[in-house]
Amino acid sequence: MISEKYLRKVILNADVYAICVQHALTTEKQEIMGLLIGEVDEEKYISHISACVILHRMDKQPDRVEISPEQLCTASMHAEQLANKLKRPMRVLGWYHSHPHITVWPSHVDTRTQAMYQTMDPLFVGMIFSVFQSDPRLRSNQVQLTCFQAYQGTSELERREIEFVIKSSPLQNYNLEGISNLPRILVQEEVDSHDVKDSNTQDELASLHNDSFKTLALVHIVSKVARPLCDDLEERLKAVNARIKALESLKKKLREN
Incomplete structure (x- = not known):
């Protein structure tokens, strides 16, 4: 049973958004993935995401991605290093992955994966970047983003969309290292x-x-x-x-x- 404790809002730094989009656009044949790092307001249930970790894919698939326990551990260590460097409490707050050529909405697999992460942290959030979606009216590709969490519905797991805001920010050195x-x-x-x-x-x-x-x-x-x-x-x-x-x-x- 998933806790009723859930996020009300996600504030995403613009440089992290740019890195995630750049990562998502590297391939239109397989999904990519990464982890999100930042601070969380436990009283207002608001996540402030200011860094990310690009993950090495062990298995490339067009319709799913997985995060190993070792990768979560490595990201947690990276968050601790950032916390010591910035003198702020930093931790892994969520994950992101791409949906090339398909809609931004989470699949049943995505929802189950999200639910699993929320058993470890009820405020853990999922982000999906839909890329290479053509709009015939504009004759251009669109990039769409959604933030979501999972919860137990009457008969099955369902998704809850989370409000998000992209906050203007410069490209921080630690994010520059990540994208490079x-x-x-x-x-x-x-x-x-x-x-x-x-x-x-x-x-x-x-x-x-x-x-x-x-x-x-x-x-x-x-x-x-x-x-x-x-x-x-x-x-x-x-x-x-x-x-x-x-x-x-x-x-x-x-x-x-």
Whole structure:
């Protein structure tokens, strides 16, 4: 039986939102996943999410993702390190994953998974990013987000939508480290997947075929993820430097007056 204690609201920092969207857009064939870190107001039941952990997928599937106990433990350790660094109580507050080419609404599997997490923490929240959804009227892809929790209905588990707000925020250093590690994580996933396939075959032609597909996958990560990510960070740096220059100029004028 799930506790009636549930979230009323989620406040999501803009830099975390950007990282989650960037992660979700790395593939349109499988779901991705990660964990959300921040602080929670136990009296008002409001979560303040200010960091995330991008998880390494052990098994790539188009319709489901799973989080291992080891990954939860690693994320908890990361939250403790952030708490010591920021001098604020930080903990794992939820999880996120993507729905490529399908609606944003949680599946029955998602709802059951969410219910399991809530047995450990009643305020644990789930986020789903729907990506690569085409809108024929706008001739563009849409990105949709929902926050949800699970509860026991009259006959089965049901979902409860949670209000969320995206809060304007700069790109924090600890989140910058997280997003910069994304290409490395994707590369490691491909290498691990290739090693499993290669270990299961003794045929040289099949091994050569697998090697070629691994090379194509790595090239795709470099061209479609790593390079655009570097370009984006460089543009952010230019914008920050321009902002600093403008503020210094304003400071100088104020002192002269």
